[in-house]
Amino acid sequence: VETPTDLTGTSDAELLARHVAGDPDAFGEIFRRHRDRMWAVALRTVGDRELAADAVQEAFIAAFRRADRFRGESAVTTWLHRITVNCAIDRLRRQRPTSPLPEIDPADRHDRYAQAETALDVHAALATLPEAQRLALVLVDMEGLSVTEAATVLGVAPGTVKSRCSRGRAALAPLLAGRTAALEHAAREPETT
Amino acid sequence: VSARRDIDPHTPGAGDENDDPTGVRALLSALPDPGPMPPELIRRISDSLAAEQGAHDGRALHSGSTDGYAPVTGPSRVTTDPSPVPGAAAGARSEADETPGDRAAGDGADDGATIHPFRPHRAEPDGHRTALRRLPAIAIAASVVVLAGAMVLGLVMSRGGLAGSDSMDVAATMSGADARPEGQSQAGGAADSAESSEAAESMESSESGPSMDSDAGAALAASPVSFYSSGAVITTANLVGHAKAVRGGSTGVVDQASEAVMTASPVGTPDGAADCIAVLLDLPSAQVTGLLTAVDFVRYDGTDAALIVVRDPLEGSPSGDQTGPGAVGAEASTAYLVPVDCGEGRAWTLRPPVRLDP
Numbered sequence: 001v002e003t004p005t006d007l008t009g010t011s012d013a014e015l016l017a018r019h020v021a022g023d024p025d026a027f028g029e030i031f032r033r034h035r036d037r038m039w040a041v042a043l044r045t046v047g048d049r050e051l052a053a054d055a056v057q058e059a060f061i062a063a064f065r066r067a068d069r070f071r072g073e074s075a076v077t078t079w080l081h082r083i084t085v086n087c088a089i090d091r092l093r094r095q096r097p098t099s100p101l102p103e104i105d106p107a108d109r110h111d112r113y114a115q116a117e118t119a120l121d122v123h124a125a126l127a128t129l130p131e132a133q134r135l136a137l138v139l140v141d142m143e144g145l146s147v148t149e150a151a152t153v154l155g156v157a158p159g160t161v162k163s164r165c166s167r168g169r170a171a172l173a174p175l176l177a178g179r180t181a182a183l184e185h186a187a188r189e190p191e192t193t
Numbered sequence: 194v195s196a197r198r199d200i201d202p203h204t205p206g207a208g209d210e211n212d213d214p215t216g217v218r219a220l221l222s223a224l225p226d227p228g229p230m231p232p233e234l235i236r237r238i239s240d241s242l243a244a245e246q247g248a249h250d251g252r253a254l255h256s257g258s259t260d261g262y263a264p265v266t267g268p269s270r271v272t273t274d275p276s277p278v279p280g281a282a283a284g285a286r287s288e289a290d291e292t293p294g295d296r297a298a299g300d301g302a303d304d305g306a307t308i309h310p311f312r313p314h315r316a317e318p319d320g321h322r323t324a325l326r327r328l329p330a331i332a333i334a335a336s337v338v339v340l341a342g343a344m345v346l347g348l349v350m351s352r353g354g355l356a357g358s359d360s361m362d363v364a365a366t367m368s369g370a371d372a373r374p375e376g377q378s379q380a381g382g383a384a385d386s387a388e389s390s391e392a393a394e395s396m397e398s399s400e401s402g403p404s405m406d407s408d409a410g411a412a413l414a415a416s417p418v419s420f421y422s423s424g425a426v427i428t429t430a431n432l433v434g435h436a437k438a439v440r441g442g443s444t445g446v447v448d449q450a451s452e453a454v455m456t457a458s459p460v461g462t463p464d465g466a467a468d469c470i471a472v473l474l475d476l477p478s479a480q481v482t483g484l485l486t487a488v489d490f491v492r493y494d495g496t497d498a499a500l501i502v503v504r505d506p507l508e509g510s511p512s513g514d515q516t517g518p519g520a521v522g523a524e525a526s527t528a529y530l531v532p533v534d535c536g537e538g539r540a541w542t543l544r545p546p547v548r549l550d551p
Contacts, residue, residue: 024246027242027246028239028242031238031239031242035230035235035238036229036230038230039227039229039230039231039234040226040227043227044227048429049231049494050427050428050429050430050494051428051429051430053231053234053237053426053428054428054430056230056234056238057234057237057238057241060238060241060242061238061241061242061245064242064245064246065245091430094430122220122221122224137221140218141217141218141221141222142221142222142224144222165218168217169213169215169217169218170215172215172217172221173215173216173217176217176220
């Protein structure tokens with residue numbers, strides 16, 4: 001039996017195949033490789049850490065269960081993106097009847113968004129967009145996927161993704177006019193981690 | 194964390210080279226990266242995947258995995274909201290805006306992600322797996338019985354006047370005992386065993402005796418507090434629902450890790466919980482004591498937390514005939530999600546308090 005360290009050089013597609021064949025460690029390696037990226041996708045899609053946590057957990061469980069349906073026509077990471085985005089959308093829909101946007105209470109001294117006013121504004125503006133436009137912007141502009149990759153994730157033509165991005169940006173522009181300069185300036189600052 | 198860090202946010206991507214006249218794309222790209230997946234979430238998902246692997250292998254354990262992969266016992270499972278997705282079947286969006294989620298709703302939508310408390314992974318030789326796997330479950334069940342019995346007896350003794358009484362009386366005294374979930378019902382029912390008596394003695398030796406005034410004592414007698422340790426993962430979405438379940442005496446499960454937290458937490462006693470709320474609301478502790486309904490030890494944002502349900506002082510009454518679970522459940526209440534070490538100097542809410550209608 002191979003140990004997980006033996007899997008580090010194995011491709012994603014091979015890992016998935018080994019998982020389907022019964023290798024108990026293969027999917028753990030896939031999880032290790034992609035968990036941070038999928039977390040970012042889920043968080044940016046739903047804008048709420050708790051919802052994102054639930055969504056990404058659902059996504060990995062779904063991927064685990066449905067690995068045999070992966071046909072290799074796209075990259076594993078694209079397939080995972082698709083599942084994660086779907087789970088995030090589902091979570092948002094469950095949330096929406098009672099709380100259309102992540103709750104922000106100015107009186108809550110411990111709100112995690114209190115120090116990220118600008119990011120919050122951007123998220124609030126994103127939340128006003130139609131879901132399809134928002135997803136396109138999250139994948140292309142925020143997650144850095146190519147238009148082709150985003151099209152595969154969303155199951156639409158690349159031209160549709162371009163169109164949604166264009167319309168989404170146009171809709172966001174007036175909402176974020178006051179933030180553009182500040183964020184662009186911040187983006188040029190050295191990253192501190 | 195993500196590939197986006199390797200991308201110059203001011204360099205347009207393929208396919209949209211001339212499509213950012215307003216700078217929105219640059220703005221979105223410049224937002225800070227969310228960072229790596231939180232360790233608590235990694236643990237959560239690892240546990241869930243381990244459970245999936247166990248089911249996939251016919252409940253057999255596997256060894257050699259990392260990331261905390263571990264077997265999970267059935268009673269410890271906490272399932273997130275299993276309700277169907279509102280609007281998913283209703284086709285609320287237009288065809289043009291439809292995403293694969295509509296056509297492939299099975300991609301996680303109906304899977305009902307399961308959240309599991311962590312269990313240390315242990316690998317045994319194949320030939321002994323079945324028999325050995327049952328031993329921890331038996332031990333866990335026994336320890337739950339002993340601990341819960343001790344908690345029940347210890348709590349009642351801390352209120353004064355019931356030390357040494359029959360444990361069935363103790364169970365009857367606890368608010369919501371009849372509606373308690375399986376684990377806690379078993380604990381209450383078995384509390385008359387010799388083990389629970391010994392555990393209660395142990396608890397007694399480690400706790401100070403009651404030191405409340407007569408008014409507070411009367412309030413407690415009229416309004417016993419239920420303590421739970423569900424270990425449920427509280428989110429923005431489920432806070433109100435879970436608080437109502439706690440108020441109604443049905444938290445679903447008993448989580449061992451949270452039970453241990455409750456034992457060590459000052460909020461795990463009626464006095465401690467009252468002190469926490471008293472500081473929060475700037476009220477006399479004795480007044481708050483009579484309003485406490487239930488306390489559940491949960492998880493929130495990767496840390497332990499306590500969910501304290503308090504009857505609305507304007508509508509609830511600590512006295513009179515409102516002592517039964519049904520009476521308590523019919524009152525307006527407020528739920529406070531607080532740190533497990535809530536008290537003087539540490540009294541704040543992790544989420545804004547939520548009001549629970551009757």
